[in-house]
Amino acid sequence: MEKIKIGLLGLGTVGMGVYKLIQRRADVMEKTVGAELEIRKILVHNINKKREGIDASFLTDDWHQIVEDEDIQIVIEVMGGMEPAKTIIMEALKAGKNVVSANKDLIAQEGRDLLDTAHENKRDFLFEAAVAGGIPIIRPLKQCLAGNDITDVIGIVNGTTNYILTKMSEDGMEFADALKKAQELGYAEADPTADVEGLDAARKVAIMASIAFHSRVVPSDVYTQGITKITARDIAYAKEFDSVIKLLGVAGNTEEGIEAGVCPMMIHKDHPLASVRESFNAVFVHGDAVDDAMFYGRGAGEMPTASAVVGDVIDVARDLKYGCTGRISCTCYKELPVKKWGDVKNKFFIRMQVKNQPGVLASAAQVFGRYKVSIARVVQEHTEPEMAELVIVTEKVKEKYMENALDELKSLPPICEISSVIREYSGT
Amino acid sequence: MEKIKIGLLGLGTVGMGVYKLIQRRADVMEKTVGAELEIRKILVHNINKKREGIDASFLTDDWHQIVEDEDIQIVIEVMGGMEPAKTIIMEALKAGKNVVSANKDLIAQEGRDLLDTAHENKRDFLFEAAVAGGIPIIRPLKQCLAGNDITDVIGIVNGTTNYILTKMSEDGMEFADALKKAQELGYAEADPTADVEGLDAARKVAIMASIAFHSRVVPSDVYTQGITKITARDIAYAKEFDSVIKLLGVAGNTEEGIEAGVCPMMIHKDHPLASVRESFNAVFVHGDAVDDAMFYGRGAGEMPTASAVVGDVIDVARDLKYGCTGRISCTCYKELPVKKWGDVKNKFFIRMQVKNQPGVLASAAQVFGRYKVSIARVVQEHTEPEMAELVIVTEKVKEKYMENALDELKSLPPICEISSVIREYSGT
Numbered sequence: 001m002e003k004i005k006i007g008l009l010g011l012g013t014v015g016m017g018v019y020k021l022i023q024r025r026a027d028v029m030e031k032t033v034g035a036e037l038e039i040r041k042i043l044v045h046n047i048n049k050k051r052e053g054i055d056a057s058f059l060t061d062d063w064h065q066i067v068e069d070e071d072i073q074i075v076i077e078v079m080g081g082m083e084p085a086k087t088i089i090m091e092a093l094k095a096g097k098n099v100v101s102a103n104k105d106l107i108a109q110e111g112r113d114l115l116d117t118a119h120e121n122k123r124d125f126l127f128e129a130a131v132a133g134g135i136p137i138i139r140p141l142k143q144c145l146a147g148n149d150i151t152d153v154i155g156i157v158n159g160t161t162n163y164i165l166t167k168m169s170e171d172g173m174e175f176a177d178a179l180k181k182a183q184e185l186g187y188a189e190a191d192p193t194a195d196v197e198g199l200d201a202a203r204k205v206a207i208m209a210s211i212a213f214h215s216r217v218v219p220s221d222v223y224t225q226g227i228t229k230i231t232a233r234d235i236a237y238a239k240e241f242d243s244v245i246k247l248l249g250v251a252g253n254t255e256e257g258i259e260a261g262v263c264p265m266m267i268h269k270d271h272p273l274a275s276v277r278e279s280f281n282a283v284f285v286h287g288d289a290v291d292d293a294m295f296y297g298r299g300a301g302e303m304p305t306a307s308a309v310v311g312d313v314i315d316v317a318r319d320l321k322y323g324c325t326g327r328i329s330c331t332c333y334k335e336l337p338v339k340k341w342g343d344v345k346n347k348f349f350i351r352m353q354v355k356n357q358p359g360v361l362a363s364a365a366q367v368f369g370r371y372k373v374s375i376a377r378v379v380q381e382h383t384e385p386e387m388a389e390l391v392i393v394t395e396k397v398k399e400k401y402m403e404n405a406l407d408e409l410k411s412l413p414p415i416c417e418i419s420s421v422i423r424e425y426s427g428t
Numbered sequence: 429m430e431k432i433k434i435g436l437l438g439l440g441t442v443g444m445g446v447y448k449l450i451q452r453r454a455d456v457m458e459k460t461v462g463a464e465l466e467i468r469k470i471l472v473h474n475i476n477k478k479r480e481g482i483d484a485s486f487l488t489d490d491w492h493q494i495v496e497d498e499d500i501q502i503v504i505e506v507m508g509g510m511e512p513a514k515t516i517i518m519e520a521l522k523a524g525k526n527v528v529s530a531n532k533d534l535i536a537q538e539g540r541d542l543l544d545t546a547h548e549n550k551r552d553f554l555f556e557a558a559v560a561g562g563i564p565i566i567r568p569l570k571q572c573l574a575g576n577d578i579t580d581v582i583g584i585v586n587g588t589t590n591y592i593l594t595k596m597s598e599d600g601m602e603f604a605d606a607l608k609k610a611q612e613l614g615y616a617e618a619d620p621t622a623d624v625e626g627l628d629a630a631r632k633v634a635i636m637a638s639i640a641f642h643s644r645v646v647p648s649d650v651y652t653q654g655i656t657k658i659t660a661r662d663i664a665y666a667k668e669f670d671s672v673i674k675l676l677g678v679a680g681n682t683e684e685g686i687e688a689g690v691c692p693m694m695i696h697k698d699h700p701l702a703s704v705r706e707s708f709n710a711v712f713v714h715g716d717a718v719d720d721a722m723f724y725g726r727g728a729g730e731m732p733t734a735s736a737v738v739g740d741v742i743d744v745a746r747d748l749k750y751g752c753t754g755r756i757s758c759t760c761y762k763e764l765p766v767k768k769w770g771d772v773k774n775k776f777f778i779r780m781q782v783k784n785q786p787g788v789l790a791s792a793a794q795v796f797g798r799y800k801v802s803i804a805r806v807v808q809e810h811t812e813p814e815m816a817e818l819v820i821v822t823e824k825v826k827e828k829y830m831e832n833a834l835d836e837l838k839s840l841p842p843i844c845e846i847s848s849v850i851r852e853y854s855g856t
Binding site: 017021022024025028031032128134135136139140143144145146147148149214270272275276277280287288289290291292293294295296297298301303304306307308309310311313314315318319321322323324326327328331333 | 445449450452453456459460556562563564567568571572573574575576577642698700703704705708715716717718719720721722723724725726729731732734735736737738739741742743746747749750751752754755756759761
């Protein structure tokens with residue numbers, strides 16, 4: 001039986017999962033691929049730290065030991081971060097190794113470089129685990145749906161924020177309490193910024209948009225807004241409107257360019273994404289042939305992420321056996337413009353605290369009219385004797401017009417506070 | 429630019445979709461695969477029939493013209509049925525052609541032969557379109573989730589029955605009216621037997637179970653029950669129990685063997701499969717590493733099915749370019765037993781018409797007790813002065829014990845009719 005030797009970069013949560021899964025599934029690989037997979041070396045920070053079930057002689061703290069080992073044919077990168085991950089991957093590809101990576105930050109930013117280097121060296125560079133953890137989405141987009149002109153990719157691609165929003169929605173919690181609960185359960189990190197501010201989701205949107213639209217999108221192209229300002233009251237309104245609030249990554253391919261953003265949005269409860277609860281992720285895709293499709297599952301965690309990594313490793317093993325590594329390289333053959341966010345059209349839900357006096361609605365409506373904003377729905381509720389809460393839901397309007405309208409609204413004396421501005425997902 | 433020539437078998441709905449999609453997506457294939465795809469010959473029944481947009485010189489009514497054409501490298505089979513489809517595919521593979529098929533009947537029954545022949549000839553035999561139309565499920569199961577020990581595959585894999593059950597559930601229709609509506613809309617055929625009796629779903633379950641569990645399952649291994657006996661009253665009870673009724677294809681890999689069945693089941697409304705509405709399909713998968721995953725989309729139709737076929741064709745084109753056709757062959761390396769359906773355990777919902785007299789429940793409960801059936805829930809409602817409706821929901825029990833209990837119940841004088849026996853899906 002042929003032996004395929006592997007170098008593993010990183011032995012954190014995902015690294016341990018990958019190690020365990022490769023051992024556990026040895027029989028399948030032998031039987032379905034016809035090769036034995038063997039982890040030969042593991043890069044760690046501290047080779048002296050004891051690790052349950054790991055033979056210490058495999059450990060190294062020098063990545064050259066892996067890149068320069070001629071027997072190693074596959075390098076698995078699960079160390080994360082930009083450097084030294086990028087350098088090691090580039091050197092590994094140049095040394096003729098195939099690479100499987102779960103590093104979304106790096107791929108979102110430097111994917112082109114990495115894929116080009118893989119292509120030049122006729123090697124595989126696969127990264128199914130980088131988006132939505134265990135959910136198969138990269139291979140479906142690149143292969144299964146390759147016959148489609150994909151126009152929309154909409155994802156719940158951050159489990160932490162989806163868990164928080166589910167708790168707020170189902171248990172009536174406020175954001176701070178839900179975040180605390182998520183931290184207690186290990187769903188949120190001590191510093192939750194990357195998750196709750198939407199940065200993590202934005203990286204995944206950049207990767208998915210690049211693949212779906214065949215044109216490179218980087219994280220700075222993605223408008224990003226987090227969920228920290230969402231309140232229990234907004235969620236109650238969403239319910240009244242038969243909707244839920246989800247942090248959506250939305251990417252569209254329009255005639256005027258690619259639109260890409262991450263923001264909390266109200267989405268109707270009948271939409272398949274609305275029933276994605278707890279820390280689950282899902283990616284909804286619209287293509288001209290396939291129509292609507294959705295991929296659902298665990299977006300993070302030791303074993304789900306390892307599942308995606310090992311799926312890629314098995315694919316590389318097949319390519320090695322059949323001498324066809326590098327058969328799928330970068331598919332970004334277009335250079336489409338990315339639309340300015342100000343030119344993207346959205347529907348808005350606006351919640352304001354206003355003085356309870358005649359003419360408030362009329363003056364707000366006038367401001368909206370001036371900026372081409374059509375109003376779809378108005379709800380006004382008395383809160384205190386002299387105060388009222390005014391909720392306005394708009395039709396689709398360019399972001400920049402809405403921004404101008406909001407600026408002007410803020411300066412109207414009877415409008416005391418604009419409490420919430422939340423977009424409404426209105427379908428593909 | 430390299431040209432890859434294609435022979436198309438069949439020019440019905442799906443065939444036309446495939447033809448159109450290959451023309452429409454020519455640019456992507458050239459740019460991402462580096463080859464031009466050209467449909468060279470098309471097998472039809474009647475070469476004299478005029479077909480919009482099709483050059484008549486491509487048409488042939490003799491399949492040898494395609495199999496013996498040395499320039500043709502890919503054969504797409506969308507003619508359906510067992511013969512002559514099987515003979516043509518076998519001859520095409522032996523002649524060194526790669527084959528893409530959407531033929532679920534044939535693959536469910538003869539998949540092993542076809543895959544073995546492809547393997548012997550080092551050619552691709554791909555069939556993403558054969559299960560759940562446009563939804564990527566074969567490639568995810570075979571590749572993305574290859575690192576998993578998959579224990580469960582549960583699918584809504586027939587759009588006709590899901591449409592009928594949705595209408596019954598949401599609009600209160602009875603089965604016959606919902607079927608009529610489905611027929612008017614073209615979702616159901618004039619003879620709806622294969623759909624409403626679950627036969628179509630059973631074929632797809634056989635294919636998915638074979639791939640997921642690495643062991644051949646054929647349609648006759650799959651217990652099959654349709655939805656013709658489901659009534660509006662059953663659906664109302666399901667609602668009362670926070671559930672919906674869906675025609676589920678359920679395949680499990682247990683220590684005692686593979687379980688495979690298709691039957692209407694009550695499923696809790698929070699389960700992701702419960703919100704799959706109208707003619708949409710979805711496949712829910714549980715693996716030891718990935719945990720739960722679900723794939724959702726259009727299970728049939730001209731363009732969704734064409735989407736899956738063309739995705740496969742592009743994959744074959746890549747394999748041709750890299751000289752690695754046949755890289756993924758049959759993965760059924762195990763020979764697991766298929767459990768007798770009588771030994772499969774399920775929960776049951778039983779609705780009976782009984783005489784409204786003391787002791788009826790007690791005697792029914794006695795019968796259940798005798799056959800090791802534990803009762804989870806009882807609802808009794810007066811219907812007429814002398815009659816009552818008795819609903820019993822059981823815990824998990826072997827199918828054969830339930831069958832015996834039901835036989836005995838039927839003979840109890842106060843039990844006038846057993847109106848419904850519906851299984852309850854109780855999770856993985």
